[in-house]
Amino acid sequence: MSIVFMGTSSFAVPSLDLLLANGYDIVAVVTTPDKPQGRGQKVHASPIQQAAAAHGLRILQPTNLKEAGFVHTLRACAPDLQVVVAFRVLPAVVWRLPTAGTFNLHASLLPQYRGAAPIHWALIHGEKETGVTTFFIQEAIDTGDILFQEKVAIADQDTAGSLHEKLQQAGAQLVLKTVQAIEAGSCKAVPQPYVAPALLRQAPKLRSADGQVQWQQPAATIINFIRGLSPRPGAWTRIENQFIKILAASLAPQVVLRPGALQSDGKHYLHIGTQDTAISVTELQVAGRIPMPIQAFLQGHRLCVGQVDG
DSSP: OEEEEEEOSGGGHHHHHHHHHTTOEEEEEEOOOOEEETTTTEEEOOHHHHHHHHTTOOEEOOSOTTOHHHHHHHHHHOOSEEEEESOOOOOHHHHTOSSSOEEEEESSSTTTTBSSOHHHHHHHTTOSEEEEEEEEOOSSTTOSOEEEEEEEEOOTTOOHHHHHHHHHHHHHHHHHHHHHHHHHTOOOOBOOOOOOGGGOOBOOOOOGGGGBOOTTSOHHHHHHHHHHHTTTTOEEEEETTEEEEEEEEEEOTTOOOOTTEEEEOSSSOEEEEOSSSEEEEEEEEETTSOOEEHHHHHHTOOOSEEEOOO
16 A cells, blocks of 8 residues: 655654554655754754654655645655544545545544543543544544554553653554555444543643642642643642742652642652642752752752742
């Protein structure tokens, strides 16, 4: 089969690599245009562009997916199938183009956690299991007929970063399985099961502004929130007027503090009060600095008592 692969982030790279390793003909890779990033605003290629370039593949970087020139180029590639992993919303003129269709890999067990941040929200809600789904794209986002699903357990210590790695590997295997089944003509798509709207959990995109810790919540809820936003965009608070991301923490059930109150011996631990007990911060990041264990942070801060600033 001739395949057009569409993706941007590192989540998509194992899927592209595995298809190539299994001899599939990737006639083009579609990704986002290069864009400036970081403090220096240097232009960087997406992880998928870097991977495609390393394999010598044809790379397309449209700014507008509906633009006639891009659609003409895509049509000239004559793909039998399009595979989409961590990309953008496709217009119908694009996803309807291949003869065998266009399918997407999503990092949840659909229909739960439709949206841009399924990994983060599964952790925030304290799920013990998630997974990956391949489905044919249709008009409404993340609602197409399901091809295959694979469950993945969530460990108590998982963060968005570690779960991302688990799911991108499981997802790559599911992408390969899906392509093989479509090629063999043995793939049967089924509609997504109905779930009452009140029971559906959505996964909208998370931004830095969404990451402020609400210390009036229970400790277990805050721990899940920290896990779900670590390492990016990061759960944050302000201590001594410093913007601080909390990257890792554990429950401190024997410690009782008022919400947002600080307790520390100045060397080994930092407790912050919650609605019911407290959490013990184990890793954090001060704005403009690299992540550090709590002991390294306390070496530079005379912090024994006080209150978070917000």
